[in-house]
Amino acid sequence: MFNKKLYSIWALLILFLVPESAFAMHIMEGFLPYKWAAFWALISLPVVVYGVVSISKKMKENPELKLLLGVAGAFAFVLSALKIPSVTGSSSHPTGVGLGAILFGPAAMSVLGMIVLLFQAILLAHGGITTLGANVFSMAIVGTFVAYGTYKFAKKAGISNGIAVFLAAAFGNLMTYVTTSFQLALAFPAEVGGVMASAVKFLTIFAVTQIPLAISEGLLTVVIFNFLSKYSSQELITLNIFKKGEVLGDDNHA
Amino acid sequence: MLYIEQFVYSNKLRHTHPLERVIFALVTMIMALIIKDWQVHLLIIFSMVILLVYKAKIKASVILKLMLIPLGFLIIGVLTIAFQISSADLNYLFYFNIFNLNIGITVSSLQTAFNTLTVSLSAVSCLYFMTLTTPMVEIIYVLQKLKVPDSIIELMTLIYRFIFVFINTAFNIYYAQQARYGHSTFKKSLNSFAILFGNLWGKAFFKSKNLLQSLESRGFEGNIKVLNPEYSFSKNNIISFVLLDLLIFFTALFLSR
Numbered sequence: 001m002f003n004k005k006l007y008s009i010w011a012l013l014i015l016f017l018v019p020e021s022a023f024a025m026h027i028m029e030g031f032l033p034y035k036w037a038a039f040w041a042l043i044s045l046p047v048v049v050y051g052v053v054s055i056s057k058k059m060k061e062n063p064e065l066k067l068l069l070g071v072a073g074a075f076a077f078v079l080s081a082l083k084i085p086s087v088t089g090s091s092s093h094p095t096g097v098g099l100g101a102i103l104f105g106p107a108a109m110s111v112l113g114m115i116v117l118l119f120q121a122i123l124l125a126h127g128g129i130t131t132l133g134a135n136v137f138s139m140a141i142v143g144t145f146v147a148y149g150t151y152k153f154a155k156k157a158g159i160s161n162g163i164a165v166f167l168a169a170a171f172g173n174l175m176t177y178v179t180t181s182f183q184l185a186l187a188f189p190a191e192v193g194g195v196m197a198s199a200v201k202f203l204t205i206f207a208v209t210q211i212p213l214a215i216s217e218g219l220l221t222v223v224i225f226n227f228l229s230k231y232s233s234q235e236l237i238t239l240n241i242f243k244k245g246e247v248l249g250d251d252n253h254a
Numbered sequence: 255m256l257y258i259e260q261f262v263y264s265n266k267l268r269h270t271h272p273l274e275r276v277i278f279a280l281v282t283m284i285m286a287l288i289i290k291d292w293q294v295h296l297l298i299i300f301s302m303v304i305l306l307v308y309k310a311k312i313k314a315s316v317i318l319k320l321m322l323i324p325l326g327f328l329i330i331g332v333l334t335i336a337f338q339i340s341s342a343d344l345n346y347l348f349y350f351n352i353f354n355l356n357i358g359i360t361v362s363s364l365q366t367a368f369n370t371l372t373v374s375l376s377a378v379s380c381l382y383f384m385t386l387t388t389p390m391v392e393i394i395y396v397l398q399k400l401k402v403p404d405s406i407i408e409l410m411t412l413i414y415r416f417i418f419v420f421i422n423t424a425f426n427i428y429y430a431q432q433a434r435y436g437h438s439t440f441k442k443s444l445n446s447f448a449i450l451f452g453n454l455w456g457k458a459f460f461k462s463k464n465l466l467q468s469l470e471s472r473g474f475e476g477n478i479k480v481l482n483p484e485y486s487f488s489k490n491n492i493i494s495f496v497l498l499d500l501l502i503f504f505t506a507l508f509l510s511r
Contacts, residue, residue, distance in 0.1 A: 028324040030377025031331060031370060034287040056405045063474065066405075067462040070412025075458060077413065078420045079451070081256075082428055094447075115410055119417070122385050122393060123256050125323045129280070129381060130287060184331065188370070191360060192340040205334050220444055227448040228455065 025180045025210055026120070026135045029128025036187040041133025044114075047141050051111040058108075069104070073112045076100060077119050092213040097139060097176070098169025098221050101147040109148075113140025138179035147172025165225045170218030177210035178203065256421075258320070262389045265310040271485040272392035273399060278495040279384035282502065286376040289506045295372035297505055301498055302379040310387050320382055321375070328374055336367035390414050395482050408478050419461060424454055 032040070059066045076096040083093055100109045114136045121127040127135050147168040154164035185199035193200075267275060286298050306312045336359050338346075349358020359367075388396075394410050427450045431437060436446035466474070 026327075028327045028331075028374055028378070029381045030283070030287060030374040031328070034284065037287065052403055052405055056403070059405060064462075064466055066408060067412065067466050068459075070409055071416050071458045071462045073409060073413035074416030074420055075454070077417055078424045078454075081421070082424065082447075082450075111406070111409070115406065115413060118410075119390075119413065121381070122390065123258055123417075125258065125320055125378075125381070125385065128377065129384075130283060130377060184334075188335045188366060191338050191363060197339065201334050201337070201339065205330060216440070216444075220447055223444045223448040224451045227452040231452055231456075 025177050025206055026117070026127035026139070027131040027180060027183065029121070030130060031128075032131050032134055032183070032187050034130070036183070037130045037133060039133075040131075040137050040183065044133045044136040044141060047110055048114050048136065051107045051109075054107040055111055069108060069112060072100065072104065073115055076112065076116045077123075080116070080120065081124065092209070092216055094217050094220055095139065095143070095173065095176075097143040098147040098165075098172045098217065099224060101144040101172060102151050102165065102168060102221075102225070106144045106148040109144040110136075110140045113144060116140075134180075134183050138183060139176050142179045143172045143176040146175040162222050162226065166218040166222045169221035170214045173214035173217045174211070177206060177214065181206060258385055259389075261312050261316060262386055265312055265387050267310045267387045268389075270491050271487045272388050272396050273485075274487065274491050274495060275387050276384055276393065276396045278499070279380045281499055282383075283377050283380035285499065285502055285506075286373055286380060289502075290369055290373075291506055291509050292368065292372040293509055294502060294506045295376035297502055298376040299379045301502070302376075302383045306383060306386055312386055317382060317386075320386075321378065324374070324378055328371065332367045332371050335370060336363050338363045398482075404477070411478065411480065416458075416461070420454060420458065423457065424450065427453065 055065070055069065059069075079096045080093050097109070097113065100112060104112070114132075117127055117132060117135050117140065118129075121129055121132065150171045151164050151168035154167050155161075159167070181202035182195075182199050184202045185195050188198055189195045190197035190201065282298060282302070286295060289295075303314070303317055306317055307314050337357055338360050339355055339357050345360050345362070346356065346358040347361060347364060349356045384393075390410075391414070394407060394414070397410070398407050428437075431446040431450065435442070437443040469478075
């Protein structure tokens with residue numbers, strides 16, 4: 001009897017605590033022990049440096065890119081401040097990582113992602129400075145590369161553009177959440193079962209908000225992408241300077 | 255207007271050198287992370303709040319409201335750390351049993367969870383000390399002093415500038431859509447978002463093109479150079495910041511004995 005009561009309290013507590021609007025899962029300031037915070041910062045650093053070098057080169061050849069990237073970064077930030085209702089009825093904030101990765105390519109997006117994460121920490125108190133490395137790794141590196149890879153792979157496999165965009169955005173989002181869960185699990189292993197058991201715990205708890213978020217983000221990205229290829233194909237062509245020799249969008253939606 | 259931005263530009267510590275404030279906040283944050291004593295964490299939270307309320311003249315209610323922002327993540331994260339699942343009998347303080355699994359809180363998991371809670375809250379208070387006293391332009395200035403590559407500094411300056419160009423438009427469209435039930439169902443909301451995004455996207459391109467043209471007509475060669483105001487270090491501030499950090503350090507040393 002006693003156990004049942006406790007269980008229902010626990011279940012209620014979880015329901016009560018699931019926030020009304022779910023942000024993408026950024027690890028908050030100070031949550032990671034300093035060794036892990038430093039570790040993730042060191043892991044992310046070379047990728048971001050690679051991104052900076054690669055976009056600096058392109059920006060030098062083409063000063064227009066600098067302004068375009070600035071606009072895109074502001075865009076991602078503003079989008080993440082808005083809410084879309086999620087499939088479960090609560091609402092969620094889009095991350096824009098999938099869209100950015102498809103439009104700008106992973107190198108530029110990893111740098112933009114880092115800056116946007118820093119702005120979110122400073123201006124919205126969402127995420128943190130000490131956990132920036134970990135969040136950059138899960139969102140701006142794993143998220144963008146998975147989204148970009150998925151998009152490329154799906155296109156090669158001959159899947160239609162809409163589904164490829166959905167898969168890329170949703171999968172990039174999902175992998176961000178899985179990575180974050182593992183980052184938390186590595187820092188806080190369970191007493192029995194260690195990291196894996198702990199990862200299962202974090203994955204289960206955050207699935208409540210993160211899986212619907214991934215699905216809505218996927219759908220949103222598709223709708224936006226269709227809108228863009230319908231009404232602003234000219235701008236999409238301009239964007240091709242980021243990735244020479246590729247044509248964005250698809251004739252499906254022409 | 256972003257919530258934090260409403261207060262930062264009028265805070266009373268603004269005339270001091272931003273490097274002092276940012277380095278103080280970061281050093282204290284690192285101390286909060288390394289020292290594992292809740293009393294020290296309380297001391298850090300207390301001193302940051304006192305500094306913000308009495309020196310920067312920011313209302314305590316604002317700080318409290320900001321402290322609530324990360325609470326959702328914090329509580330869920332800490333509870334997940336605290337609850338241990340096992341089929342064997344651990345050193346549980348209390349537990350319940352479902353599907354032959356024991357779910358409960360152990361002595362050591364409670365300790366880790368509580369420590370994480372106080373560390374996070376004290377680190378967040380340091381973050382707020384920085385963000386409520388240092389506007390983004392000054393943070394960018396500090397990053398420049400710390401030799402962050404120019405391309406990142408320029409991108410940050412541009413993004414910061416464009417955020418305010420877009421955020422008003424974005425929220426105006428968003429509210430107009432909401433007033434017309436544009437976000438009442440999931441499907442409608444997706445469509446409304448696409449319209450919002452598409453319109454903003456066109457405007458964004460237009461703005462960036464215009465900016466490029468105006469820059470080029472003024473001799474733009476790929477670098478945006480901004481003059482920073484001259485800041486001067488204040489001895490009093492540096493001494494009091496160092497003393498405060500030393501106080502925290504020696505309290506930790508004293509408590510650990």
